[in-house]
Amino acid sequence: MALADFIQQLDDISSAAKAAFDAAADSDSIDVARIDFLGAKNGKLKAAQKGLGSVDKADKPEAGKRFNEVKNQVEAAFQAASDRVASGGAGGAGKSAEIFDPTLPGKRPRLGHLHPITQTIDELKDIMGRLGFSVADGPEIEDERHNFEALNIPADHPARDPLENFYLATAQKSQAGPLLLRSQTSTVQIRVMEETPPPVRIISLGRVYRPDTADATHYPMFHQIEGLLVDTKVTMADLKSVLRLFATSYLGHDVHVRFRPSFFPFTEPSVEADMSWNDNWIEFGGAGMVDPNVLSAVGYDPEEVSGFAFGLGIERLCMRRHNITDIRDLYKNDVRFLHQF
Ligand code: FA5
Numbered sequence: 001m002a003l004a005d006f007i008q009q010l011d012d013i014s015s016a017a018k019a020a021f022d023a024a025a026d027s028d029s030i031d032v033a034r035i036d037f038l039g040a041k042n043g044k045l046k047a048a049q050k051g052l053g054s055v056d057k058a059d060k061p062e063a064g065k066r067f068n069e070v071k072n073q074v075e076a077a078f079q080a081a082s083d084r085v086a087s088g089g090a091g092g093a094g095k096s097a098e099i100f101d102p103t104l105p106g107k108r109p110r111l112g113h114l115h116p117i118t119q120t121i122d123e124l125k126d127i128m129g130r131l132g133f134s135v136a137d138g139p140e141i142e143d144e145r146h147n148f149e150a151l152n153i154p155a156d157h158p159a160r161d162p163l164e165n166f167y168l169a170t171a172q173k174s175q176a177g178p179l180l181l182r183s184q185t186s187t188v189q190i191r192v193m194e195e196t197p198p199p200v201r202i203i204s205l206g207r208v209y210r211p212d213t214a215d216a217t218h219y220p221m222f223h224q225i226e227g228l229l230v231d232t233k234v235t236m237a238d239l240k241s242v243l244r245l246f247a248t249s250y251l252g253h254d255v256h257v258r259f260r261p262s263f264f265p266f267t268e269p270s271v272e273a274d275m276s277w278n279d280n281w282i283e284f285g286g287a288g289m290v291d292p293n294v295l296s297a298v299g300y301d302p303e304e305v306s307g308f309a310f311g312l313g314i315e316r317l318c319m320r321r322h323n324i325t326d327i328r329d330l331y332k333n334d335v336r337f338l339h340q341f
């Protein structure tokens with residue numbers, strides 16, 4: 001066979017194969033074209049390869065080279081068609097391509113916001129800031145000195161029972177003795193008074209931990225706001241005025257606050273404070289006049305200064321403000337609940 005005829009035959013196969021693979025719209029028709037052109041037994045290329053034997057000897061290198069080029073072209077057309085069908089469509093306009101309609105109204109993305117407890121904390125800081133209290137911080141992992149001893153809570157007091165606290169397993173190794181997750185923010189009273197001479201006027205807000213069983217008003221992790229004011233001639237009347245002012249500023253003027261006599265080792269006298277809510281009373285904190293033993297433990301002179309302190313449950317305040325009847329709702333992380341605040 002003349003070289004020109006052989007090459008013509010190859011060119012015809014190449015363009016026919018390209019047309020067939022381009023037109024194939026699914027894997028079945030690709031397969032038909034593959035067998036037709038690349039089939040190992042009766043494929044058109046196989047047949048053309050047989051013709052190579054009849055090309056003049058001198059033209060064989062040129063004919064063989066041309067044959068390989070065309071074979072590569074046909075295989076590339078097969079591969080391109082397979083890729084196109086696998087990616088979901090003919091001619092580039094795939095079934096999965098999204099149609100963008102600029103006339104449709106947009107979707108407003110849902111913006112996150114602060115958790116209701118964080119919002120409450122910010123607001124309480126604001127209110128107390130206006131009353132002249134600055135914010136102090138303390139660690140959530142505490143030693144027994146700050147959580148108990150300096151607060152006049154003796155070693156045999158039931159509040160120190162390991163079952164009433166979250167002691168840390170690594171605590172024995174600490175130089176400060178056993179460590180625990182603080183059970184009250186009153187720890188910060190001690191830390192502040194250890195560092196600052198009187199007068200003192202601070203609040204401290206943060207998490208505290210107790211192995212309480214969760215119910216509608218209790219949670220094992222909750223937040224307290226601690227208040228401490230130490231100065232000359234501070235009286236119980238100051239404490240009651242500040243707490244009433246605080247409650248009405250945050251909850252509105254229809255809230256009633258009542259004080260019940262109580263006991264805390266670190267205050268004397270002590271009270272528990274209740275707020276009115278739906279024709280009922282709910283306790284929101286403990287308070288009292290700082291016990292002279294506590295003042296002495298931090299190096300203050302109880303003859304010179306006196307003070308009041310309080311510790312209030314932030315969840316309870318937030319719940320009354322927003323009429324949340326179950327504290328557990330605050331910690332379920334259900335966006336349908338949280339986005340209301
Ligand atoms: C104390 O923690 C004292 N440290 C308060 C105090 C400070 C008294 C300064 C005197 C001077 P009590 O254990 O009562 O007190 O807790 C105070 C408030 O925290 C409670 O009134 C309640 O509002 C809240 N509270 C207590 N336990 C839980 C709990 N498990 N879940 C949610 N809130 C709680």
